[in-house]
Amino acid sequence: MTVTLSQRADAMEEKMARELDHIVIKSRLHMYADGNMGPSPAAGALLKQRPGAQLMMGDDPRLPAMPEAPTLVDFFKYRFGPSMHLLQSAHHAKKAGLSEKMVLACLLHDIAVVGFIRGDHGYWGAQLVEPYLDEESVWAIRAHQVLRFYPDPSVGYEYPQNYLDWFGADYRPDPYIEEDYKRMRNHKWYMSGRLITMNDIYSFDPNLHVELDEFVDIIGRNFKQPSQGLGYDNSPVAHMWRAIIRPAKYL
Ligand SMILES: [Fe+2]
Ligand SMILES: [Fe+2]
Numbered sequence: 001m002t003v004t005l006s007q008r009a010d011a012m013e014e015k016m017a018r019e020l021d022h023i024v025i026k027s028r029l030h031m032y033a034d035g036n037m038g039p040s041p042a043a044g045a046l047l048k049q050r051p052g053a054q055l056m057m058g059d060d061p062r063l064p065a066m067p068e069a070p071t072l073v074d075f076f077k078y079r080f081g082p083s084m085h086l087l088q089s090a091h092h093a094k095k096a097g098l099s100e101k102m103v104l105a106c107l108l109h110d111i112a113v114v115g116f117i118r119g120d121h122g123y124w125g126a127q128l129v130e131p132y133l134d135e136e137s138v139w140a141i142r143a144h145q146v147l148r149f150y151p152d153p154s155v156g157y158e159y160p161q162n163y164l165d166w167f168g169a170d171y172r173p174d175p176y177i178e179e180d181y182k183r184m185r186n187h188k189w190y191m192s193g194r195l196i197t198m199n200d201i202y203s204f205d206p207n208l209h210v211e212l213d214e215f216v217d218i219i220g221r222n223f224k225q226p227s228q229g230l231g232y233d234n235s236p237v238a239h240m241w242r243a244i245i246r247p248a249k250y251l
Contacts, residue, residue, distance in 0.1 A: 022056040023047065024248050029117075043250070055250040066245050069229030072132075072219055076212055079244050080114040087210035093199045094214075102192060104222045105137040106199045107215055109144050115244050121145065131235045132224045136189050143193025144200065146180045149173045155191075157198055 023046045031040065043055055059065065064078040076083055090107035098106070112118075112125035122145020126138045133141075151158050163171070173181075184190060219225075226233035231241035243249075 021053065021061065023050060023053050024056055025250060026248065056248055057250055058246075060246055060248055063247075067229070069227065070231060070241075070245065071225050072223055072230065073212065073216060075115065075230065075241075075244065080111075083114050083212070084210065085204065086110055086114065087212060087214075088205055088208055089196075089199045090215055091208070091210045093195070096199070098195060098199075100218045100222055101134055101137050102140070102195055103215070104133070104218055105140045105192070106196055107218075108133070108137075109141050109196045109200065111141075116240075116247070128237055128240050129223075131233075131237060132226070132230075133222070136192055137222075139187070139189045140192035140196050143180075143184045143187075143189070144196040146173075146177050146184055147190075147193050148197045148200065149177060150181055150185075152194060155194060155198065157194065 023043070025041060025043060025046070026034075028040065031037070047053060047055070066078055067074055070078075086107050086109070089109065090103050093103045093106040108125065108129055110121060110125065111128060112121035115125075115128070117124050122142050126142035129141065130138050148160065149163075184193060187193075226235065228234075231238050231245055
């Protein structure tokens with residue numbers, strides 16, 4: 001099994017604690033994910049227990065170093081979790097003859113899942129890439145979150161079989177998803193969102209290995225990489241990229 005970034009980080013945490021460099025205080029979201037709803041540890045008390053230690057405000061020594069002006073490819077290399085699902089998705093889209101923009105949308109459709117959050121990941125992911133992609137691709141990434149729950153017989157898309165196992169046969173999407181579906185179904189870009197769901201479903205293939213190299217040119221032509229680096233371009237989402245660079249920064 002592949003070790004995720006979070007598992008690697010957890011394993012390193014103990015090592016780092018022994019070395020007394022830094023005290024890591026997990027964010028509220030991380031603690032909820034661990035099922036720990038209690039109060040966060042008091043930083044002051046922890047600092048007293050470990051004289052010489054400091055709260056982590058700079059680079060996280062448990063994680064690979066990032067370049068000063070990180071690119072999208074750097075995030076795939078140094079921060080994102082296993083990305084084979086995204087690579088396969090984009091590979092399928094390319095083989096199906098989709099436009100470069102749609103191939104890139106497929107490559108990035110679950111960027112929030114591999115980058116930082118699962119719940120509502122289509123909305124988060126679309127927001128994260130919004131300044132750097134064309135509007136239709138962003139719309140399609142957002143829409144895949146919703147459209148995946150609704151069949152479209154006209155293109156042969158059925159409700160995913162594995163959702164029956166994962167969520168139960170009686171699962172119904174939340175009302176905000178239903179409402180978005182009604183809006184998206186009649187949108188001029190509906191089919192772009194639908195194409196992501198179609199390449200999404202058929203892309204879990206344990207025998208297909210795809211390299212990111214296959215898409216570096218497409219990224220170069222279609223992703224408006226900021227020269228200052230993602231996280232440092234003063235865009236409305238720069239802080240989201242910085243949160244991925246330093247996920248355990250104290251403040
Ligand atoms: Fe997704
Ligand atoms: Fe997906």
